[in-house]
Amino acid sequence: MEQKSFLQNLMATVPKFLPVAAVVWLIVKWFGLPVTICWGMAGIVIVYAILLSIPSKKFEEQSFVKNVGFKTPVVLVIGAGVWFGAEYFGFPIWWKIEFLAATFVALLFFLTLDLKPMQPEKKAANWVIRLLATYALASGIFIGITDQLPQFDPGVEIAKLEKPPLKLSAAAGPEVIAAGRQVFQDNKCFNCHKVFWEGNSDRGPNLGSKQIGLYSDDYIKEQILDPRANQSPGFEDKKSKKAMPTYYGDDLSKDEITALVAYLRTLRDPTHMPVEGKFGAQWTWWDDKDAIAEGKVVFEGLEPVTEGLNCSVCHGKEGIPLMQGALDFRKEDNMDTDKMPDHLAGVPMKDWPDSLWYKRVTRGIDGTPMGPWGMIFPHLYLWKAEAYARTFHDPLDKRTEKRPVPPVPTKEEIEKWQADELFLDPLL
Ligand code: HEC
Numbered sequence: 001m002e003q004k005s006f007l008q009n010l011m012a013t014v015p016k017f018l019p020v021a022a023v024v025w026l027i028v029k030w031f032g033l034p035v036t037i038c039w040g041m042a043g044i045v046i047v048y049a050i051l052l053s054i055p056s057k058k059f060e061e062q063s064f065v066k067n068v069g070f071k072t073p074v075v076l077v078i079g080a081g082v083w084f085g086a087e088y089f090g091f092p093i094w095w096k097i098e099f100l101a102a103t104f105v106a107l108l109f110f111l112t113l114d115l116k117p118m119q120p121e122k123k124a125a126n127w128v129i130r131l132l133a134t135y136a137l138a139s140g141i142f143i144g145i146t147d148q149l150p151q152f153d154p155g156v157e158i159a160k161l162e163k164p165p166l167k168l169s170a171a172a173g174p175e176v177i178a179a180g181r182q183v184f185q186d187n188k189c190f191n192c193h194k195v196f197w198e199g200n201s202d203r204g205p206n207l208g209s210k211q212i213g214l215y216s217d218d219y220i221k222e223q224i225l226d227p228r229a230n231q232s233p234g235f236e237d238k239k240s241k242k243a244m245p246t247y248y249g250d251d252l253s254k255d256e257i258t259a260l261v262a263y264l265r266t267l268r269d270p271t272h273m274p275v276e277g278k279f280g281a282q283w284t285w286w287d288d289k290d291a292i293a294e295g296k297v298v299f300e301g302l303e304p305v306t307e308g309l310n311c312s313v314c315h316g317k318e319g320i321p322l323m324q325g326a327l328d329f330r331k332e333d334n335m336d337t338d339k340m341p342d343h344l345a346g347v348p349m350k351d352w353p354d355s356l357w358y359k360r361v362t363r364g365i366d367g368t369p370m371g372p373w374g375m376i377f378p379h380l381y382l383w384k385a386e387a388y389a390r391t392f393h394d395p396l397d398k399r400t401e402k403r404p405v406p407p408v409p410t411k412e413e414i415e416k417w418q419a420d421e422l423f424l425d426p427l428l
């Protein structure tokens, strides 16, 4: 074979890449991928074209092992370049891995190209077709693998690329909450979690009806970063246990997580007991033995988080009031206090709406020792204490049926909570 110069080689090689470039361009346009990918691919291919064009005297005689030995370091250098280049342009981890993989696929291709039985093909233009075929095969494998990964959606990744990263210093208050909602939406949390009436499926708990906002920042954060640490009640089956993706810790920045948690903290319902369990087989805390057991601890003043709060000091450990005038929880026909302007007449305690329980216990009763506990203590624990208080007139082991799960609040109802100022600010 006649020895050609580097320039001659290059001039002969570059035109062969034109169809490749055209096809890549078409694919990118067709799938609406960012054009940046084209530049990345083009860069990789150009570097290989140059390398291929370096004249090598005994190219044909090189053994396979030597060939690998010669090309691997080059590929490693290119790989590192691709990786840090992608890093520089702020590509997410998945894209970086794919770019790196593309570099290695190219190595594979050039290695097979140099295998002896294939040598004649090297000169023919049809090796361009083989390059395409190699990439098509590799892409097929990538897509096959990534398809198996839970919830990997290129659309989401692309959307993330096109958005500037969230920087919290520029935002505060309602802006942080709105940004957190956007993070929730962008990361397809709605695919598995409803938030009250909104969302696509009930694979995971409805974070609105569950009132995830009652929990601490740290608890919510841990459930997102390490979803296997605590299983949500009613989601202990094998499939649900593994459903929640474990990659959010890698995908989300610190600011994104902060915003996400700020948004989730707003998911509360001042008119209903929290609802647990899988859609279709749900129950409320009124009948939840774990919530009630914790409520007893709060009621008796033994919960460290609510140190200083002790319902039993006034209402009695056995439900026999120790303080004159304190409500007797053993009498299911007790009426709502008449000391409050929004007094609910004619409804016995056993039929009180959840909203009345919540309002009285969080806001207190004017001019009495029954204080606005909700101004001081986290509402998570107050709901539980209320669920326990009910057991004095309606013991858990004597119940014949559970309280019905309330219908999911509508958009209008939720807007009305805000308008009617049913939430205490700040939310505890
Ligand atoms: C593929 C489905 C799926 C996706 C996507 C998903 N989750 Fe989950 N998630 C679940 C399931 C199922 C559970 C209940 C089982 C468990 O606790 O792991 C759960 C549990 C949770 C919990 C704990 C609830 C509790 O009772 O303590 C939180 C909080 C949560 N997810 C938030 C999120 C957020 C935020 C996102 C998006 C960034 C998200 N999830 C995306 C399926 C999903």
Ligand code: HEC
Residues within 6 Å of the ligand: 299, 309, 310, 311, 312, 313, 314, 315, 323, 324, 325, 326, 327, 335, 336, 337, 338, 339, 357, 360, 361, 365, 368, 369, 370, 371, 373, 382, 385, 386, 389
């Ligand atoms: C310092 C004493 C005291 C403590 C502590 C206390 N209460 Fe009371 N509570 C009262 C008194 C007194 C009333 C009756 C007020 C009235 O109607 O005059 C009352 C009334 C109530 C009522 C009836 C509201 C209504 O609509 O009439 C509920 C429910 C209640 N308490 C729940 C609780 C719970 C739950 C706790 C613990 C988280 C608690 N209380 C802690 C003194 C106390």
